[in-house]
Amino acid sequence: MSLLVVDSVGPATSVQDAGRHGAQRYGLTPSGAMDRLSLAAANTLVGNAPFAAAIELGPLGATFTARGGAVRLALTGAERPAAVHGEPIALYESFVLADGETLTLGIARSHVFSYLAIAGGIGGEPMFGSLAVNARAGLGSPYPRPLQAGDTIPAQPASSAAERSLDLPKPPDGPIRVVLGPQDDEFGDAVAAFLGGEWKVSATSDRMGYRLDGPEIRHLHGHNIVSDGTVDGSIQVPGSGQPIVLMPDRGTSGGYPKIATVITADLGRLAQLQPGRPFRFQAVSIDDAQAAYRGLAKLIRALPDRLQDAQQGTLDLDALFTANVAGAATNALDS
Secondary structure (H helix, E strand, C coil), X not given: CEEEEEEEECCCCXXXXXXXXXXXXHCCCCCCXXXXXXXXXXXXXXXXXXXXXXXXXXXXXXXEEEECCCXXXXXXXXXXXXXXXXXXXXCCEEEEECCCCEEEECCCCEEEEEEEEECCCCCCCCECCECCCECCCCECCCCCCCCCCCCEEEECCCCCCCCEEECCCCCCCCCEEEEECCCHHHCCCHHHHHHHCCEEECCCCXXXXXXXXXXCCCCCCCCCCXXXXXXXXXXXXXXCCCCEEECCCCCCEECCXXXXXXCHHHHHHHHCCCCCCEECEEECCHHHHHHHHHHHHHHHHCHHHHEEECCCCCCCHHHHXXXXXXXXXXXXXXX
C-alpha cells in the first residue's frame, strides 16, 4: 500500500465527497465539495466514481510526498502553480507521483478551491455514509478535521495505465442565478436592490456561509422568523442587512428570512469566486433552474466520454538548437 503524506497544507484543506444525505431532518448537515463539477472531473481522470472522496484544497499552497510506492493523481479546479521537482504539472491531466517525489502546489491564482483526486479513492470509515469533513461537527474520515502536516492517506499503487486529460467547456461568466424566496415577500422594494446591486464575497466567508458585501437589504417586518429548513444556496439576510449564502457546512435550519436561493448549477461557480471580485444576481424561474441542473448532471455523466490521452513528451533541446526555426534570413545591408 502506498501513502500520500501531507508535508505542508493551508487551513482550508480537507477530504470531501458528495456529502451525507438523508438525515437533515435530524439536524445532520450535508457538507461535501464546494465545487462538485471540479470534484467529479478530478475523480474521472484517475478512474474513480465522480463523487468519490478527494482532497479539497483551499486558496493557500500545499506539498504532498508519495511514500511506499507511486501514486496516480489528478488536479482540477482553481488555477495554481503545480510542480514535481520543478517540472510543471498540468491541471485536468492525470500524472504519477513516484515514490519519494513531492508535489508542490502554490497559492490559487484564480478561483478558490482545487481538487486532488487519488486513483483508487481515499480509504476511511464512512460517517453517515460519507467521508466528507465537517470540522464543527467532528465528522469525516480518515481525519474528522482539516488536513495537517504529518497526516498520511493510504493509496493504491499506481498502475501502468496511460495518463488521461479532460477538456471541460468554459463555465458561464454571467450573473449568479437565483430563485426568489421563500421569504422574498419580507423585503418589498429591497428585492430590486438585491438583484440590481453589485456584490462581493467577504474575506470572512468559509464553508458554512459566504458573507456578501454590497447594498444594505432592509426587512419589512424585522429580521427574525420562525426557524425553518435551509438548503445549499439559501440566502439569509440577518439584521445587518448584508446577505449570507449558506454553503455545504451550513446548519439545516435558520431563523433569518431568505430572500432567494442560488440554483444548484451555479453553486460551484459562486463557491469559486475570490473575495473582492464583483458579481451580480439574476432571478430565474424554477423551470429554468431545473433545466440548468439537468444540464450540469448531463455534463458530469458524460465526463468519461470526454477523456483523451494526455500529450506526454519532453522537449529535445539539441534538435531545437540545430533547427532552422526562422527560415531563410536576409541581410538588409546587402544590395
